[in-house]
Amino acid sequence: MITLFTNGFSPFARKVAMALEYKGLDFESIEGLSRHNRERLLKVNPRAEVPALLDDDICVVNSSEILAFLEHKYPARPIYPKGLNACVVARALERMADTAIDAIILNCSIWTWAIREDKEPPGLKECGQRDLDAIFARIEAMLGDFDTPLPFGHLTVAEFALWPHLTALRSMGLTLDASKYPRLHAWFIAMREHKTCLDDAQRTTNFMKTLKTNDEIERTKLFWRGDRVEWLLARGFHDWFYGEIKAGRVLWPEY
Numbered sequence: 001m002i003t004l005f006t007n008g009f010s011p012f013a014r015k016v017a018m019a020l021e022y023k024g025l026d027f028e029s030i031e032g033l034s035r036h037n038r039e040r041l042l043k044v045n046p047r048a049e050v051p052a053l054l055d056d057d058i059c060v061v062n063s064s065e066i067l068a069f070l071e072h073k074y075p076a077r078p079i080y081p082k083g084l085n086a087c088v089v090a091r092a093l094e095r096m097a098d099t100a101i102d103a104i105i106l107n108c109s110i111w112t113w114a115i116r117e118d119k120e121p122p123g124l125k126e127c128g129q130r131d132l133d134a135i136f137a138r139i140e141a142m143l144g145d146f147d148t149p150l151p152f153g154h155l156t157v158a159e160f161a162l163w164p165h166l167t168a169l170r171s172m173g174l175t176l177d178a179s180k181y182p183r184l185h186a187w188f189i190a191m192r193e194h195k196t197c198l199d200d201a202q203r204t205t206n207f208m209k210t211l212k213t214n215d216e217i218e219r220t221k222l223f224w225r226g227d228r229v230e231w232l233l234a235r236g237f238h239d240w241f242y243g244e245i246k247a248g249r250v251l252w253p254e255y
């Protein structure tokens with residue numbers, strides 16, 4: 001029996017749900033960021049983060065480790081490319097999505113879903129777009145070694161990690177410019193042909209429709225961890241962040 005502590009908005013939880021579905025594995029979903037499920041989540045992940053996965057008596061946390069676990073235990077429909085070089089590239093893309101891209105998009109998204117009275121700090125979005133463009137250019141170069149729009153021939157950890165972020169761009173006023181990054185754009189279009197991706201998009205749309213009336217999910221205090229704080233500080237938004245800490249609007253991971 002597989003149980004996933006998930007959240008309809010978390011790119012990391014969505015990544016794991018997509019991998020489970022792609023592999024055709026049945027699982028039970030628990031909304032891990034609901035207030036009434038917090039104690040249950042803490043029992044499986046002391047950091048109080050989703051995703052966390054229970055497979056009978058095995059507990060795995062952290063999305064990339066969960067995907068690696070799933071591949072070991074359920075190898076039938078692979079989510080890593082076959083060749084060693086391709087596998088290294090797919091893991092690197094997964095890491096880029098999980099660290100830098102997630103940090104930029106989360107920071108630029110806050111004013112679209114959180115309960116806020118302020119406006120986003122001046123220059124935040126421009127800075128986010130500039131850094132995303134630099135990352136997209138690196139991905140574009142990496143894709144030059146592959147000759148199909150879906151570089152590894154099937155969905156992999158790279159797609160599961162990137163898809164939630166690429167689908168979020170437009171609603172945040174950010175762009176993936178097809179004329180500058182044609183291979184990355186073609187890859188995104190190719191992802192859209194897969195049921196696993198489309199089902200994820202539909203679930204997320206449904207979740208977002210109910211978010212503003214869902215008191216179970218915290219939207220006033222924001223959860224902060226390493227990569228997301230790093231990007232803010234590295235890009236000079238420390239005064240805004242310090243204001244958040246002083247105003248008591250910050251939640252940290254548990255230890």
Ligand SMILES: N[C@@H](CCC(=O)N[C@@H](CS)C(=O)NCC(=O)O)C(=O)O
Binds near residue numbers: 007012225
């Ligand atoms: N490195 C972790 C990151 C997980 C993470 O950041 N989860 C966020 C949601 S996107 C979370 O659970 N935050 C707790 C909260 O919002 O209370 C992974 O890859 O699974």
